Amino acid sequence: MDLWLNCISKRFPRIKVLEDVTAEISAGTTVALLGSNGAGKTTLLRCLATLSSPDSGDIRMDGEILKRGRIDLRQRLMFLPDFPDLFSHTDPLEVIAMHLKLWKADRPGIEQRVADLMDQLQIASLCGVPVHTFSRGQRYKTALAALATVDPELWLLDEPFASGMDPQGIATFRQEGDDAVKKRARILIYSTQMVDLACGFSDKIAVISRGRLTMYDTENDLQRDPRRLDALLIAPRS
Numbered sequence: 247m248d249l250w251l252n253c254i255s256k257r258f259p260r261i262k263v264l265e266d267v268t269a270e271i272s273a274g275t276t277v278a279l280l281g282s283n284g285a286g287k288t289t290l291l292r293c294l295a296t297l298s299s300p301d302s303g304d305i306r307m308d309g310e311i312l313k314r315g316r317i318d319l320r321q322r323l324m325f326l327p328d329f330p331d332l333f334s335h336t337d338p339l340e341v342i343a344m345h346l347k348l349w350k351a352d353r354p355g356i357e358q359r360v361a362d363l364m365d366q367l368q369i370a371s372l373c374g375v376p377v378h379t380f381s382r383g384q385r386y387k388t389a390l391a392a393l394a395t396v397d398p399e400l401w402l403l404d405e406p407f408a409s410g411m412d413p414q415g416i417a418t419f420r421q422e423g424d425d426a427v428k429k430r431a432r433i434l435i436y437s438t439q440m441v442d443l444a445c446g447f448s449d450k451i452a453v454i455s456r457g458r459l460t461m462y463d464t465e466n467d468l469q470r471d472p473r474r475l476d477a478l479l480i481a482p483r484s
C-alpha cells in the first residue's frame with residue numbers, strides 16, 4: 247500500500263491543529279510521529295483512521311480517497327488509541343475473535359498465531375477474565391494482540407511506548423511491528439514523545455510543529471535541522 251496525505255488541514259473552534267500536512271509513505275515503512283503536547287499527533291492519527299475528517303485535503307490509499315464510508319479501505323487499517331476502547335464484558339479471546347470477524351481477517355493457522363501472541367504478551371492467563379477488570383497495560387496488550395492478529399496493511403498506534411505495557415509487552419510490540427513492516431511490507435505509524443525511542447525505531451521521523459509536518463529520513467537529518475528543538479517544543483497557534 248502507498249499512502250498519500252494531500253494538504254490536510256484541520257481546525258477546532260479555538261485552534262488550527264493541522265495546516266497543509268502533506269506526505270507520501272510507501273509500503274514497508276515505519277514512521278515515528280513526534281511533536282510537543284497538543285501539537286496534533288492524535289488528531290492526525292484519528293484523521294488517518296477516519297475517526298475524524300480533515301476540513302480540507304484528503305488522504306489516499308493507493309490513490310483512493312480514504313473516508314468513513316469506505317469500509318473496504320478502513321478494513322486495511324487499524325488504530326490503537328492510547329486507551330483502547332474494548333467491550334467491557336469480553337475476554338481477550340473474544341476481543342481478538344471480534345476483530346478478526348470485523349476485519350474479515352480469519353485465516354488458516356490463526357489459532358496458533360493467537361496462542362503465540364498471547365504467550366509473548368503474557369496475557370494467556372487472562373482468558374475468561376472480562377477486560378473491564380484489566381489494568382491499563384493488560385488492556386493495551388489485549389488490543390495489541392488483536393492488531394497483530396488482524397495484521398492490517400496500515401498499523402496506527404497512539405503512544406505505544408507510554409501505553410502502560412511492561413518491557414515484555416514493549417519488546418513484543420517492537421518485534422511484531424518490525425516483522426509487519428520488514429517481512430510483510432506494512433506501514434506502521436506511531437506517535438511518541440520519546441525522541442530517542444523514535445530515532446531507534448523508525449525509517450522516517452515525522453515532526454508536527456505549528457500545524458506543519460516535516461519528514462526526516464534519518465536521525466542525522468533531524469539532528470542537523472536547527473528548527474528541531476523549536477519543532478519539538480512548540481504547540482500549535484490558536
Ligand SMILES: Nc1ncnc2c1ncn2[C@@H]1O[C@H](COP(=O)(O)OP(=O)(O)OP(=O)(O)O)[C@@H](O)[C@H]1O
Pocket residue numbers: 258259261263281282283284285286287288289290
Ligand atoms: N475534539 C476536540 N475539540 C477541541 N479541541 C481539540 C479536540 N481534539 C483535540 N483538540 C485540540 O487540538 C490540539 C491537538 O490535540 P492532539 O490530541 O492532536 O495533540 P497531541 O499532539 O496528540 O498531544 P499529546 O502529546 O498531549 O497527546 C490540542 O490543542 C487539543 O486541545
